[in-house]
Amino acid sequence: MNMAVTNIGRRRFLKMLGSASVYATLGAAGVAGAQTQRYGKLVDTTRCIGCKRCMSACKRWNKLEVERDEMVTDRETDLSAQNWVVVNLRADAKNREERTYEHWACQHCIQPACAGVCPVRAIIKLPRGNVVVNEKKCIGCRYCYQACPYKVPRFDFVKRVTRKCHLCYDRIPLLNYMKPACVAACPVEALSFDYKHEIILEAKRRVSKEKNARYILGLKEAGGTDMLTILPARPQDLGLVVAPRKVVNQNLDKLRITGAGFMGVSGLAGLMYTYATLTQGKNKRDHDQSD
Amino acid sequence: MINQIKKHLDLILNDMERSPAFYIWVSILLSMVAVAGYALLLSLIYSLEIFEFSIHVIWVTMVSNYVFLVVSSTGLCIVTSLGHVFGMQRYELVAKRGVFLALITIIFGMISIGAHLGHPERAMVFNALTPNFYSAMWWMGTLYTFYIVFISVEYWLLARDELKKRAEQAEGVERTIFGYLALKKLDDSRLGAVLKDHKLLQAVGAAALVSGLSAHNTLGALFGHIEARPLWYGSYYPVYFLLSASFCGFAWLLAVSIGTYKLKREEIPEDYMSLIFEMAQVLALLLSVGLLFTVYKMGFGLFTPIKVKPIMLFLKGPFSIAFWLFEIAIGTVLPIPILLYAVGRRNITGVLVASSMVLVGVYVMRYDFVVAAQIYPVIKNGLPSYLPTFMEVLFIGGVLGALFLTYTLGAIFLPLKEERHGHTA
Numbered sequence: 001m002n003m004a005v006t007n008i009g010r011r012r013f014l015k016m017l018g019s020a021s022v023y024a025t026l027g028a029a030g031v032a033g034a035q036t037q038r039y040g041k042l043v044d045t046t047r048c049i050g051c052k053r054c055m056s057a058c059k060r061w062n063k064l065e066v067e068r069d070e071m072v073t074d075r076e077t078d079l080s081a082q083n084w085v086v087v088n089l090r091a092d093a094k095n096r097e098e099r100t101y102e103h104w105a106c107q108h109c110i111q112p113a114c115a116g117v118c119p120v121r122a123i124i125k126l127p128r129g130n131v132v133v134n135e136k137k138c139i140g141c142r143y144c145y146q147a148c149p150y151k152v153p154r155f156d157f158v159k160r161v162t163r164k165c166h167l168c169y170d171r172i173p174l175l176n177y178m179k180p181a182c183v184a185a186c187p188v189e190a191l192s193f194d195y196k197h198e199i200i201l202e203a204k205r206r207v208s209k210e211k212n213a214r215y216i217l218g219l220k221e222a223g224g225t226d227m228l229t230i231l232p233a234r235p236q237d238l239g240l241v242v243a244p245r246k247v248v249n250q251n252l253d254k255l256r257i258t259g260a261g262f263m264g265v266s267g268l269a270g271l272m273y274t275y276a277t278l279t280q281g282k283n284k285r286d287h288d289q290s291d
Numbered sequence: 292m293i294n295q296i297k298k299h300l301d302l303i304l305n306d307m308e309r310s311p312a313f314y315i316w317v318s319i320l321l322s323m324v325a326v327a328g329y330a331l332l333l334s335l336i337y338s339l340e341i342f343e344f345s346i347h348v349i350w351v352t353m354v355s356n357y358v359f360l361v362v363s364s365t366g367l368c369i370v371t372s373l374g375h376v377f378g379m380q381r382y383e384l385v386a387k388r389g390v391f392l393a394l395i396t397i398i399f400g401m402i403s404i405g406a407h408l409g410h411p412e413r414a415m416v417f418n419a420l421t422p423n424f425y426s427a428m429w430w431m432g433t434l435y436t437f438y439i440v441f442i443s444v445e446y447w448l449l450a451r452d453e454l455k456k457r458a459e460q461a462e463g464v465e466r467t468i469f470g471y472l473a474l475k476k477l478d479d480s481r482l483g484a485v486l487k488d489h490k491l492l493q494a495v496g497a498a499a500l501v502s503g504l505s506a507h508n509t510l511g512a513l514f515g516h517i518e519a520r521p522l523w524y525g526s527y528y529p530v531y532f533l534l535s536a537s538f539c540g541f542a543w544l545l546a547v548s549i550g551t552y553k554l555k556r557e558e559i560p561e562d563y564m565s566l567i568f569e570m571a572q573v574l575a576l577l578l579s580v581g582l583l584f585t586v587y588k589m590g591f592g593l594f595t596p597i598k599v600k601p602i603m604l605f606l607k608g609p610f611s612i613a614f615w616l617f618e619i620a621i622g623t624v625l626p627i628p629i630l631l632y633a634v635g636r637r638n639i640t641g642v643l644v645a646s647s648m649v650l651v652g653v654y655v656m657r658y659d660f661v662v663a664a665q666i667y668p669v670i671k672n673g674l675p676s677y678l679p680t681f682m683e684v685l686f687i688g689g690v691l692g693a694l695f696l697t698y699t700l701g702a703i704f705l706p707l708k709e710e711r712h713g714h715t716a
Binding site for chain 2: 118119244254
């Protein structure tokens with residue numbers, strides 16, 4: 001099993017142990033602190049070499065099937081129930097010579113549209129940032145796929161549930177001991193994993209150092225995501241799915257649309273009542289005739 | 292035993308129902324159901340992939356069939372509630388047939404969506420245990436469950452008098468069955484008096500209408516909420532679904548009731564005949580309003596940048612034949628003059644043809660509505676065409692076959708005829 005073990009050191013370990021006991025004592029303070037403990041994944045596509053080791057590590061850790069020739073470099077792959085992470089070669093529409101490998105997976109939105117529409121709350125956003133599908137609860141309706149602005153959750157026709165990247169929620173809770181499988185496998189540090197505020201700073205630092213203009217995907221898209229991607233061009237120029245720069249499927253928006261429908265319902269009831277009142281005489285005539 | 296059953300059936304069946312044509316009709320429907328059962332079994336043994344194979348166009352025929360059937364059910368509930376909820380006595384004639392049709396369409400709609408879901412058994416459990424109040428799908432499922440209960444009680448209340456009469460006329464086992472179906476024993480109790488009261492029927496009818504319309508609204512909202520699908524997104528569909536439910540309800544009732552009378556070679560009662568022509572006029576009016584809605588949708592879509600591409604799929608793309616021929620011509624425009632002509636000439640066949648055309652048009656419209664919206668934004672260059680799988684077609688055929696088979700049996704054994712019910716108003 002590919003598990004990159006980070007040497008956290010004696011000092012850091014003691015520090016964590018100490019802070020854990022403080023959080024346990026203070027209780028509420030621990031909950032407040034959880035907000036700053038959200039993790040994020042940073043993808044630097046300008047560093048990616050397209051080796052697809054992230055794909056293979058993901059498949060090994062999550063026990064996913066490998067299709068024939070899937071791991072061949074430059075072979076186009078699509079997200080699926082067995083492919084939670086894909087690496088594809090993309091050219092910039094404005095500059096065809098500039099080609100980069102795009103590492104693509106669930107963006108782990110801060111306010112995920114998929115979790116908002118799931119009728120049975122099978123998809124949840126964990127405090128650490130992971131958007132996770134509970135496969136034992138999923139009813140297989142695929143509403144999450146329709147609602148996702150990036151079209152990430154894919155349906156497994158055999159297991160009859162939706163599956164997607166969960167940012168290795170089963171690895172990272174171990175006191176930052178292990179990174180997600182894909183991050184740990186990356187040989188060129190194109191992928192990194194840290195606290196969310198740290199990766200935002202790191203992404204901005206890297207972009208400011210570059211001579212060419214770079215785009216950070218995930219700062220505003222879909223209301224902000226816990227996976228940030230440094231792109232060499234705008235996502236639409238690279239042929240990636242473009243999400244609006246706001247929270248998708250806000251509850252207020254849902255309320256507005258449902259409310260409009262209920263106005264329609266009351267309008268229809270009003271029309272039915274009017275029809276009944278206006279043609280009341282007809283009932284009497286029919287009755288008289290039948291008598 | 293077989294002879295006894297034969298004797299009973301001989302009393303119930305009329306000439307047409309003893310003819311070979313009737314047996315052929317029932318055998319066709321039964322074989323459709325059997326084939327669908329085989330397809331469902333295969334999907335359970337192997338994979339759901341044999342029904343819906345595309346990972347991009349993930350909601351297909353099962354969903355469109357479900358939408359068509361539940362919209363029809365709500366429409367039928369709207370039409371029948373004109374009678375015993377809004378007090379239009381002439382509409383009470385169609386109450387039994389309408390409510391029975393509403394009941395079976397919603398049930399077979401649910402079967403259709405049950406086959407689409409990966410785990411329908413979990414849906415029932417977790418809908419109750421861990422509800423998500425922000426999800427339109429949760430509301431839809433819950434409200435339709437209430438609707439099914441109300442509409443079943445409504446039909447039972449409507450049919451109770453007739454069932455009691457049949458129990459009195461019959462002998463032996465049949466007498467016991469009809470006696471239990473009508474809960475005859477309750478008659479002497481206080482509950483029996485409540486059951487006879489028209490107000491109870493009115494209250495149950497109102498509950499069915501409210502739950503049905505609310506569920507229907509959340510069905511429209513289910514699509515309307517999805518911001519990632521430009522064609523569905525917005526408040527247009529929750530409202531349009533209500534309108535289309537209304538004309539679907541009238542079309543179902545007209546097509547099925549006239550069809551039944553014609554096939555049974557029975558004469559249509561005079562007071563129902565005048566109601567048929569009135570309903571045909573209302574249907575023509577609703578279709579014209581529906582046409583205005585479609586024009587608005589297309590016009591508005593062309594001026595909204597994100598909606599242009601999906602709208603163009605209908606106007607000039609792979610869905611143009613389905614849109615122009617089925618949705619516009621067969622489903623909306625042509626039936627209007629046919630209905631008006633039929634009303635003017637008092638031609639019952641014209642009404643039957645026009646209402647059947649509306650149903651065909653609406654069925655195709657539902658399929659387009661579900662499939663075309665899923666093409667953008669993922670499938671970049673649009674979809675040349677999308678055909679359902681063979682197994683999918685077999686299953687949907689079986690669902691519709693089972694629906695017609697249930698109706699055929701209902702038309703023989705249950706009280707559905709256009710007669711005023713015996714409740715004291």
